[in-house]
Amino acid sequence: MGTTYYHALTFRDDICIGCSHCMMVCPTEAIRVKDGKAQMMDDHCIDCGACYKVCPVGAIVVEQDDFSCIEKFEHKVALVPALFTGQFPNNITRDEILQSIYDIGFDDVYEIEYSVDFLSEQYLEYFKDEDHEKPFISTFCPAVIRLIQVKFPTLIHNLMRIKAPLDFTAMYAKKSLIDKGLDADSIGVFYISPCAAKFVAIKSPIGEEKSVIDGVLNMNFVFNKSFKAIKSGVSKDRDDFHKALSKNAINWSLTGGETNNFPNVRSLAIDGINNVVEFLELLEDDEIEGVEFLEMRACDEGCAGGILCPGNRFLTVEKLKNRADFCQKKIENTGKTPAKKLRSYDDYLIQNAGVGKINARSIVKLADEVAEAMSKMKRMFEINGALPQVDCGICGAPSCQSFAEDIVRNKADIVQCIFVQKILEQNEKIDSKKSVEVMKSIWGDKKLDKNSLREELKDII
Amino acid sequence: MMEFNFKIESGDFTNAGSISSSVKRALKQLNVDGSVIKRTVVALYESEVNVVAHSHGGEVVVNIFDDCIKINITDSGPGIPDIEKAMTQGFSTASPEVREMGFGAGMGLPNIKNNTDDFDLKSEMGVGTVLKFVNYFKA
Ligand SMILES: Nc1ncnc2c1ncn2[C@@H]1O[C@H](COP(=O)(O)OP(=O)(O)OP(=O)(O)O)[C@@H](O)[C@H]1O
Ligand code: SF4
Ligand SMILES: [Mg+2]
Numbered sequence: 001m002g003t004t005y006y007h008a009l010t011f012r013d014d015i016c017i018g019c020s021h022c023m024m025v026c027p028t029e030a031i032r033v034k035d036g037k038a039q040m041m042d043d044h045c046i047d048c049g050a051c052y053k054v055c056p057v058g059a060i061v062v063e064q065d066d067f068s069c070i071e072k073f074e075h076k077v078a079l080v081p082a083l084f085t086g087q088f089p090n091n092i093t094r095d096e097i098l099q100s101i102y103d104i105g106f107d108d109v110y111e112i113e114y115s116v117d118f119l120s121e122q123y124l125e126y127f128k129d130e131d132h133e134k135p136f137i138s139t140f141c142p143a144v145i146r147l148i149q150v151k152f153p154t155l156i157h158n159l160m161r162i163k164a165p166l167d168f169t170a171m172y173a174k175k176s177l178i179d180k181g182l183d184a185d186s187i188g189v190f191y192i193s194p195c196a197a198k199f200v201a202i203k204s205p206i207g208e209e210k211s212v213i214d215g216v217l218n219m220n221f222v223f224n225k226s227f228k229a230i231k232s233g234v235s236k237d238r239d240d241f242h243k244a245l246s247k248n249a250i251n252w253s254l255t256g257g258e259t260n261n262f263p264n265v266r267s268l269a270i271d272g273i274n275n276v277v278e279f280l281e282l283l284e285d286d287e288i289e290g291v292e293f294l295e296m297r298a299c300d301e302g303c304a305g306g307i308l309c310p311g312n313r314f315l316t317v318e319k320l321k322n323r324a325d326f327c328q329k330k331i332e333n334t335g336k337t338p339a340k341k342l343r344s345y346d347d348y349l350i351q352n353a354g355v356g357k358i359n360a361r362s363i364v365k366l367a368d369e370v371a372e373a374m375s376k377m378k379r380m381f382e383i384n385g386a387l388p389q390v391d392c393g394i395c396g397a398p399s400c401q402s403f404a405e406d407i408v409r410n411k412a413d414i415v416q417c418i419f420v421q422k423i424l425e426q427n428e429k430i431d432s433k434k435s436v437e438v439m440k441s442i443w444g445d446k447k448l449d450k451n452s453l454r455e456e457l458k459d460i461i
Numbered sequence: 462m463m464e465f466n467f468k469i470e471s472g473d474f475t476n477a478g479s480i481s482s483s484v485k486r487a488l489k490q491l492n493v494d495g496s497v498i499k500r501t502v503v504a505l506y507e508s509e510v511n512v513v514a515h516s517h518g519g520e521v522v523v524n525i526f527d528d529c530i531k532i533n534i535t536d537s538g539p540g541i542p543d544i545e546k547a548m549t550q551g552f553s554t555a556s557p558e559v560r561e562m563g564f565g566a567g568m569g570l571p572n573i574k575n576n577t578d579d580f581d582l583k584s585e586m587g588v589g590t591v592l593k594f595v596n597y598f599k600a
Contacts, residue, residue: 154495285482286503289563365492370598371527373491374463 005042006204008063008196009052013037015059018444022051022060023398027273028150028363032406033396036444044363046146047196048273048298049307062196062308065215067225070105073188073214077173078106079166080192082113082250083304085323086316087223092230094323099234100226106190108173109243114339115168116249118346120261122353126162127265127292133157135283135291138258140164142201143298144276145358149206152280153360158294161207161355165252166191166198168349170212172342188214192222194253194306197298207356219308246338247328253303254317258295267293272300366408376408383407387417394418396442416442463487463525469509469536471518474562480521481505484532487525493598500576501530501596507569508534508592514559516590529578529597540586548574548582 018036030044031051038051038059052060070076078101085094101109126132137158139145148155170189177187191213193199202211251257259267268291270279276296282288299305304316331338342349366380367373384404395416397403406412414420421435440448465487467480481502488498505521512519512534519536541547548570555565574580577594584590 153489154498156495281482284485284502285478286499286506287478360495362489362492364489366490368492370491370493374525374527377487377490378463 003043005045006200007040007042007045008047008199008203009040009045009049010061010063011038011040012059012061015057017057017059018447019056020393020396021054021056023396024393025050025054026398027277028147029398029402031398032411033393033442035441036446043361044150046143046150046298047200048143048147049196050273050298052196052307062218063199064193064218064221065190067217067221069215070188070190074186075108075177075182075188076106077108077110077170077177077187077189078192079110079112079169079173079189079213081194081219081253081303082111082245082323083194083253083306083309083316083320084111084192084219084223086304086319087219087309087311088227088230090319095238096230096234097226099238100229101222102238103229103234104222104225108177110169110173111243111245111249112166112169112191113245113249113252114243115165115172115342115349116252116261117246117339118342118349119162119165119168120248120258122162122350123160123258123262123293124265126160127262132160135288135294136160137294138296139355139358140253140258140295141197141297141299142206143195143197143273144296145201145206146197147273147276147298148280149358149361150363151277152284153362153364154284155280156358156360158283159358161358162353163355164201167212168353169342171349171352172345174212175345175348176341190215190217192217192219194219194303194309195299196307207358219306220310223310244327244331244336244338246331247324249338250320250324250327254320255297255302256295257302259293262293265292266290267295269295269297271297271302271305273298366405380404380408383414388419390419392418394442413438465521465523465525467521467523469512469519469521469534471513471516473513474510477510477513478506480509480523484523484530488530491525493530497596497598501532504573504576504594504596505532507573508532508594510564511569511592512536514555514564519589528599529595531595532593534592536589538587538589540588541582541584541590542586544582544584 016037018033020033022038023031023033027048027050028044028046030041032039080101085097088097098109127136135158137160139160145159148159174187174189178184189212191202193216199216202213202216205211248261251260255271256269259269270276301313301317305313309316365373366376384401387400387404389400391399395403397406397412403412407414415438421438424430425432425435436448484505485498485502488501516536517538519534522533524531546552550571551567553565553567559565578597579595581593
């Protein structure tokens with residue numbers, strides 16, 4: 001109560017045309033239309049980005065840190081997801097891409113998946129612990145964590161309380177530099193993010209005081225900078241082969257990237273937020289038997305489908321898979337262990353691997369006390385039973401059901417339903433002036449301005 | 462108090478679980494403790510499957526009070542000849558077809574008992590079986 005939740009997604013009222021597309025696709029029904037603009041319900045939003053994908057006018061923006069903030073640090077480290085290399089045309093090499101990150105101002109560059117071989121071992125340890133509830137649900141995708149917090153509170157104990165590759169690579173990068181004699185305060189670690197969810201996970205971490213990441217930059221923004229640097233010719237003298245990744249590491253963020261690490265553990269990989277919701281319902285209904293590990297990602301094709309990825313997700317997957325196979329051969333031929341340097345920090349990373357308690361914060365409950373919730377529920381059933389079940393969204397809510405819920409939560413008025421308005425008008429309980437007023441309060445004055453509409457209709461009639 | 466009524470068709474495995482799913486949704490909205498919801502869902506789901514798999518069909522009456530949920534599952538036969546035996550872990554008369562669908566381990570009834578606070582199973586051959594259970598919201 002009174003808590004505010006941090007979000008990376010914001011709606012720009014000056015651009016929003018109040019079309020309600022976002023409202024209709026939101027998996028947590030977090031959006032309503034009011035005064036002609038989309039409005040986000042702060043406690044419902046999980047930053048999955050479903051709304052961003054469908055907005056026809058670009059009114060939804062993803063927050064990021066200002067690029068100049070890297071200048072606050074003497075030693076600047078960039079952490080780049082491996083799939084960043086899958087965003088560029090085929091004729092640009094991984095070396096050139098990573099080199100371009102140095103060229104735009106960073107002193108050190110790591111691919112995030114550098115810690116994956118370490119992490120997959122930690123997963124196996126985690127699976128072994130009898131205290132942990134099965135099936136274990138991966139906490140790699142922050143949108144999935146938040147989805148479970150708000151909509152599936154009974155599954156909260158299935159969430160794996162272990163950090164993500166990003167955290168481990170960041171911890172390693174920082175610690176190894178400190179060990180080289182650098183001052184901790186002089187090191188800035190920056191994450192190049194494919195999505196809004198990761199941004200929120202860093203700025204407002206769950207089960208953790210503060211993230212080790214000092215700033216977040218959006219991938220599409222960095223892509224433009226890098227591409228420009230590559231076009232004007234990168235300096236090609238760096239040998240970063242010691243930072244090469246294994247096949248499993250490169251594929252980690254793609255669908256199946258986690259489950260592939262555990263051939264002996266019965267696992268499923270589920271991508272796409274609606275698929276995740278569907279499966280979590282089944283899991284909650286106790287209809288899933290014997291599955292031990294669940295990889296769940298909000299985006300189609302995993303992070304390759306992240307909203308800030310400039311490339312097409314299917315092409316990204318193809319490129320990464322090719323790169324993974326190529327790297328695996330190279331590693332086999334040279335006999336070198338990938339990410340060897342990080343492995344000398346295993347003890348340090350294990351000490352810091354855990355995540356604190358993850359709390360449920362249900363958006364489903366109608367009230368805290370059963371008795372009060374029950375009287376609201378009775379009313380809600382009655383209202384919903386009377387509504388036409390068209391789910392047209394004219395009331396400013398995504399479905400008749402959610403509208404009925406809004407009413408019992410005192411967030412909406414029954415007269416907002418267009419069918420209710422027509423019936424009340426017929427029965428002379430309200431006049432047309434009143435019904436236009438109600439419509440204006442939802443869709444804004446402009447869409448119901450009688451002069452401009454008449455102008456529009458003149459030619460047609 | 463709130464009452465919900467459902468019907469269960471014999472042999473309709475595709476819909477088994479839909480009742481427990483609806484009840485789950487209601488309990489979540491009522492802010493009932495997660496572990497109680499889990500126990501109730503397990504017990505109700507197993508009961509649903511039993512009526513689908515072993516009976517001629519039946520009905521479920523769910524009553525939700527401020528402090529507990531009471532569920533009665535009644536079917537129209539054939540009845541359970543030996544309840545004590547049926548309650549034994551691993552005992553099952555499930556047909557090969559039912560086993561094919563992944564049921565028939567003989568774990569359902571013991572599981573229902575484990576996941577409920579009050580449990581009462583009565584059956585009369587040729588008439589039907591009545592299973593009643595209660596789960597309390599606070600320990
Ligand atoms: N409603 C019922 N009507 C008639 N017989 C029943 C009924 N419920 C259970 N039984 C009998 O009791 C036996 C044991 O039931 P139980 O639910 O424990 O196991 P199961 O249904 O056979 O297998 P599982 O539940 O593990 O899939 C059943 O095999 C069946 O013979
Ligand atoms: S799947 Fe990946 S890109 Fe998409 S929200 Fe989750 S972490 Fe972000
Ligand atoms: Mg059974």
